[in-house]
Amino acid sequence: MAQRLNVSPTRMELTRLKARVKVARRGHKLLKDKRDEMVRQFLELVRENRALREQVEVKITAALQSFVLTRAVTPEQKLEEAIMIPTRSVELEVGKKNVMSVYCPVIQYREVYDADVSPYPYSFSSTSEQLDSAIQNLSGILPAMLDLAEKEKSCQLLADEIEKTRRRVNALEYVMIPQMDDTIRYIKMKLDEDERGSRIRLMKVKDMIAERDRQEVLARYAKEA
Amino acid sequence: MSVMYKIGVVGERDAILGFKSLGLDVFAAYEEEEISRTLNTLARNDYAVIFITEETAMKAKETIDKYTSRPFPAIILIPGAKGSTGIGMMAIKESVEKAIGTDILFKED
Numbered sequence: 001m002a003q004r005l006n007v008s009p010t011r012m013e014l015t016r017l018k019a020r021v022k023v024a025r026r027g028h029k030l031l032k033d034k035r036d037e038m039v040r041q042f043l044e045l046v047r048e049n050r051a052l053r054e055q056v057e058v059k060i061t062a063a064l065q066s067f068v069l070t071r072a073v074t075p076e077q078k079l080e081e082a083i084m085i086p087t088r089s090v091e092l093e094v095g096k097k098n099v100m101s102v103y104c105p106v107i108q109y110r111e112v113y114d115a116d117v118s119p120y121p122y123s124f125s126s127t128s129e130q131l132d133s134a135i136q137n138l139s140g141i142l143p144a145m146l147d148l149a150e151k152e153k154s155c156q157l158l159a160d161e162i163e164k165t166r167r168r169v170n171a172l173e174y175v176m177i178p179q180m181d182d183t184i185r186y187i188k189m190k191l192d193e194d195e196r197g198s199r200i201r202l203m204k205v206k207d208m209i210a211e212r213d214r215q216e217v218l219a220r221y222a223k224e225a
Numbered sequence: 226m227s228v229m230y231k232i233g234v235v236g237e238r239d240a241i242l243g244f245k246s247l248g249l250d251v252f253a254a255y256e257e258e259e260i261s262r263t264l265n266t267l268a269r270n271d272y273a274v275i276f277i278t279e280e281t282a283m284k285a286k287e288t289i290d291k292y293t294s295r296p297f298p299a300i301i302l303i304p305g306a307k308g309s310t311g312i313g314m315m316a317i318k319e320s321v322e323k324a325i326g327t328d329i330l331f332k333e334d
Contacts, residue, residue, distance in 0.1 A: 042324050050317055057313060061304050067243040090248045092230035094273045094297070103296055107273065109232075135246045142247055145303070146232075149274045152317070153299035159320035160294045166326075 005183040009190035017187070021180040028172040035165045038100045042158045049151045056141060056148050063137035070130040090142070097154075102161045104154035109146050233267045233298075235260065236278030240305040244276070254281060261288035268298050278305035279312050 007013045095106040234244045238253040245251045252267070254260040260281055265288065267275055275298050282289055282302050289300050302313035322328050 039325060046317060046321055050314070053313060053317065057304050064240055064243065064304070068239060071239060071242075090232055092232060092273050094230050096296070105273070105296060105299060107299075134243055138243045139247050145276065145301070146274065149276075149299045149301045152301055153296075155317065155320050156293050157296065159324035162324040 003179060003182075004186055005179055007183060007187075009187040011191065014184065014187045014191070017180055017184050021177060021184065024172055024177050024180065028169060028177065031165055031169045031172065034100060035162060035169055038102075038158060038162045038165065041099060042155065042162060045151060045158065046155050049148070049155050052144065052148045052151060056144050059137070059141045059144065063134060063141060066130055066137060067134040070134050073130065092146075099154065099158065100161070102154075102157050104157060105150055107146050107150045109143070230271050230273035230297075233272040233275045234277075235263055235267070235275060236281045236303075236305060240278045249276075257284045260285040264288050264292070264300070268292060272298050274298060275300045276303045277301070278303055279310045280305045280307070283312065 007017070091110045093108040093110065095108070096103045097106045232249045234241045234249050234251045235254055237255065241251040241253065252263045254263045264275065264277075264285065277289070277300055279302050292298060292300050302316060304310070304313065318328055
């Protein structure tokens with residue numbers, strides 16, 4: 001039994017509560033629908049997210065391994081010098097997408113580079129060829145990485161929102177609505193009880209008046225006789 | 226959208242150097258304090274996506290969790306030079322558990 005609300009059992013309060021419980025039921029239904037739809041979309045997204053992450057992890061690991069190999073054969077200063085000044089840069093344009101009132105990021109990237117300048121910011125003569133392939137590998141996975149970033153962030157945000165919505169749904173379903181229902185029942189019973197009480201009182205009073213009248217009549221007859 | 230956002234990479238020097246050649250901004254960080262400071266600075270400075278290596282991420286979990294519920298920046302774990310440790314996947318698993326209450330995606334395997 002849920003705890004009753006602390007309100008005075010009056011007809012006005014009853015009307016107010018009835019309106020409130022109606023709103024709460026409607027809100028509960030809407031939130032429940034919202035939650036269900038969000039879970040559906042979330043599952044879809046998380047599956048994509050997982051597949052993408054698997055791919056990207058494998059690719060990054062491979063690319064980094066070739067990079068580590070490069071490090072092994074190139075002196076540190078040489079390597080740092082070789083890639084110190086990149087010839088290209090990446091700019092992101094970030095938009096928002098509304099998925100069930102959750103603002104998910106939409107990432108669009110643009111590589112800024114000069115077509116005339118090679119993507120390798122060093123002279124081929126001073127570095128090993130492993131570096132070339134390492135960089136090529138890495139630049140190949142950048143789009144996938146950004147895609148992953150977008151999906152993963154959306155998943156996180158959606159998960160957050162689903163948790164919040166679930167709490168709200170549960171709070172309405174198991175606390176608020178039962179509480180109000182109980183209070184409504186309590187007020188109704190109390191009002192009915194009051195009504196019965198006043199009816200009994202009226203009946204009692206009527207009986208008392210009838211009895212008094214009877215006594216008066218009897219007394220009058222006795223005097224006349 | 227007029228503001229141009231940037232991409233940052235945080236991690237061990239070995240693992241992140243390669244990303245520099247792609248034009249990403251790389252930041253080497255090793256100690257917990259250093260890592261969180263870097264992350265906070267990046268978050269304030271229009272970095273929309275921050276890739277962080279798994280080993281580095283483990284050291285600064287609190288700071289990363291702080292940004293999980295915000296739209297930006299997206300902090301994404303990537304495997305470090307030693308290969309994937311699986312905690313990137315764990316993060317997805319965690320968000321599934323958070324949303325659904327139980328793990329229904331990863332059970333089958």
